Amino acid sequence: MKQKYYIGFFMAVFFIASMLGIGYQMSYQYVMDRHEAEAQAKREERAPDRPKEEELVTTKGAAQKNEGYYLCELQGYVVVYLSDHETIYEMTEIPLDTLPENVRAEVEAGKYVETARELYGFLENYSS
Incomplete structure (x- = not known):
């Protein structure tokens, strides 16, 4: 018990x-x-x-998402500048004379690209 x-x-x-x-x-x-x-x-x-974490875009240099980039011509090649028009963000091997006429005119005038995604889209389209 x-x-x-x-x-x-x-x-x-x-x-x-x-x-x-x-x-x-x-x-x-x-x-x-x-x-x-x-x-x-x-x-x-x-x-x-x-922006939320999944919307952040990382880039080289001191650029931030909202600053934008300028595509310009330097010694016959396309060069990417930061929004200050002085700091080179990236030197490309894209010859200016291989671009279509309208794109070449935009780059010579300083084509503005707002986001890194647009920038790399442009560079992928016109490289090689």
Whole structure:
């Protein structure tokens, strides 16, 4: 008879300990989720105009996404300048005389390209 009481007591202690552990895990997860949501809200308050992580574009040099690029001619080749028109972003091996006439005129005048995606699209189309 005593053995039945021991088993019942052990089961009750095990059940209470299990419930406390589950409750602790649930409350810990709730606090961590709430903390992450508050941190995300603070990050969005600090930089509401900043693009989301998946929209960021990394580039060489000091260019940022919103600055843009200029395609110009230098010694018969296409050169990419940053938006300040002074800093060379990339020297290409695209000869100016291989470009179509209308594109050549745009490059000679200083063709503006807004994003890195457009820039590399242009360079891929007219290289090789």
